[in-house]
Amino acid sequence: MTIKRTPKRLKLGRKSVSELVVVRLILYRRILRDLAFSGTRYVFSHQLAALADVTPEQLRRDLMNVRYEGSPTRGYEVVVLEECIGAFLDPPTAQAVALVGVGNLGRALFAYFLGRRPLLQIVAAFDIDPAKVDRMINGCPSYHISEARTVMREKGINVAMIAVPAAAAQSVADTLVDAGVRSLLNFADVRLRLPPDVYVEHIDIGVTLEKVAFFARRPAAAEKDMGSP
């Protein structure tokens, strides 16, 4: 009966993909890498789905976004599928990442990225503490935050991680956006207010732990996860 029409959401880039699909594709690829490393040649959707903790139907639907078809007899060829997902996900060229805040969390992030992820490298760290500035940290130069604009333009950085105390996060984010950042990963437990063309992802540890504690006292009903990323 309703004659409504809400066109909305014109495709972005080539074809519009939801964040949920992107996250799962990233996850599938990681699992495929492990499989390839352990010598597996082929996987069926139900096997890969089990490893990723999703249903086989969901996996297959997600893979429709990638240009690759499996064989009904052998399933998916591990390395080929991994490459096809990569072709979909990866930037044409490596992306440089900045890290702001070199406290415990910042150092943990450095440790995380040591060795892996050649396409995403932390190439600059920032802080305000004079003791942490103008040094090399895990092979990466650190600067005072006041130099952000210059350094980030120079190195062409457009992705940054914020690992500073909550009180400083908004001002740091403003500085980064001013320095040309397009996309942010924020670990401080404040919601950042930024221009709509900047993509922000919050990893809110406090909220997440409260959530986990909340669901720790449910009756006994099995509930699925597939949560944060």
Next chain:
Amino acid sequence: MTIKRTPKRLKLGRKSVSELVVVRLILYRRILRDLAFSGTRYVFSHQLAALADVTPEQLRRDLMNVRYEGSPTRGYEVVVLEECIGAFLDPPTAQAVALVGVGNLGRALFAYFLGRRPLLQIVAAFDIDPAKVDRMINGCPSYHISEARTVMREKGINVAMIAVPAAAAQSVADTLVDAGVRSLLNFADVRLRLPPDVYVEHIDIGVTLEKVAFFARRPAAAEKDMGSP
């Protein structure tokens, strides 16, 4: 035409609430605390919604889960609403939390919980490194992981955070479940396979950064966030 019937998902606890609603309620409460601290007495839904980066309609719908009604003239009374959300979210008694892995990330987590969150306290830390075991870390005793079962039973811990290398995470998780944990927050970048009555939340930093990097190179379409937690 289809005569299908899929009853499914019987309510859990009192009334079934989705994870998304729980996360947002936790977020609203944090913002209400800040507002109360800064002396604000009343908020309208559109103000609180703006601070939480959701629509006013969504905020109001989320609040339907909480036993509290606002006034059309003054909006919501900050401290009262905060308390009502607390009554919904909080455990009847404080919850004890364990932390496994006292590396950089583990120490960052300690720093995170210093002072705040009186209802969620890290009361035991575990590691395998002899240098980190049988000491006090931020006022919290640390034990070898082999003592987990005893210590956790003794202290009645049923929530744990896993901050160990990926290779060790599954085995740690198995140990914890054996020790009676009902709910886990996992920071290692592996998907844990656990019995369905254990609630698991993954904070997968690698996946999340790849996601952020992916969305850093979108055309220019404004996309909302409200992501991981």
Next chain:
DNA sequence: TTTTGTGAAAGAGTTCACAGCC
């Protein structure tokens, strides 16, 4: 057979739109 890829249906979550109230 068992598996893949995919329309179609179901289920979740969000937004619209309006009644009722101050």
Next chain:
DNA sequence: GGCTGTGAACTCTTTCACAAAA
């Protein structure tokens, strides 16, 4: 007027179920 609470509509996501393939 401007606000809240909420049924109804809408949109997004997942699951079902089946044709086609090897």
